[in-house]
Amino acid sequence: MTGIEFSNNINKLSSSLRPFALRLTKDPEEANDLLQETVLKAFNNRDKFAAGTNLKAWLYTIMKNTFITNYQRMVRRNTFIDTTDNLHYINSSGNITENMAYSGFAITDIKKAIAKLEDNYRIPFLMHFRGFKYHEIADKLEIPIGTVKNRIHIARKELKFMLKNYEMK
CATH class of the missing domain: 1.10.1740.10 (RNA polymerase sigma factor, region 2, helix turn helix motif)
Incomplete structure (x- = not known):
């Protein structure tokens, strides 16, 4: 063409x-x-x-x-x-104007809730939160990887229950 x-x-x-x-x-x-x-x-x-x-x-x-x-x-x-x-x-x-007061309260409550967790749930949860992989946590704590996953899951579940006031509606 x-x-x-x-x-x-x-x-x-x-x-x-x-x-x-x-x-x-x-x-x-x-x-x-x-x-x-x-x-x-x-x-x-x-x-x-x-x-x-x-x-x-x-x-x-x-x-x-x-x-x-x-x-x-x-x-x-x-x-x-x-x-x-x-x-x-x-x-x-x-x-956009943000008021940081609400997030300040939330962070304080989250820290308190994490502190209330039993050590065998809190430690793996915090390690995972800080960026450790499941296998690294298992090696460091000398426990099976399945136990690490289970403890992190339970920690999340307990935190969700303790922080239900912050649930999105």
């Missing part, structure tokens, strides 16, 4: 691409930008199009992938668009 034929075919298909762009973006201006970006990518990658295949499907795929990439980029920036008359771009992470 020559460059002129390719250009004419894309020109014919662009009218059917616009409604798809509108469905994806829900905004006429963004749909126009997406359509323009799709056509540009199609022209730049004309050599990758296999003659005899479905050009319309190829263009739809380019458009969908472009939309997804742009959406992921926007999410990564963690920015949303304020739709008020001023149209400000607001970085949502800058507006």
Whole structure:
């Protein structure tokens, strides 16, 4: 397919691409930008199009992938668009204020609960919490690996019971 034929075919298909762009973006201006970006990518990658295949499907795929990439980029920036008359771009992470009092209480309660555990449950649990592997704990405490796993499981279960006030609802 020559460059002129390719250009004419894309020109014919662009009218059917616009409604798809509108469905994806829900905004006429963004749909126009997406359509323009799709056509540009199609022209730049004309050599990758296999003659005899479905050009319309190829263009739809380019458009969908472009939309997804742009959406992921926007999410990564963690920015949303304020739709008020001023149209400000607001970085949502800058507006978060945390009160550390609640987490301070939680840490104190967690430490107290761990201290209440029997030594044979607390020690393997703390070792695992600090990053030791099961086999390392078993070697250090000279007990079977199954016993280590069981003790850590029981410690977690007891801690969950002692800290049930912090359960997410």
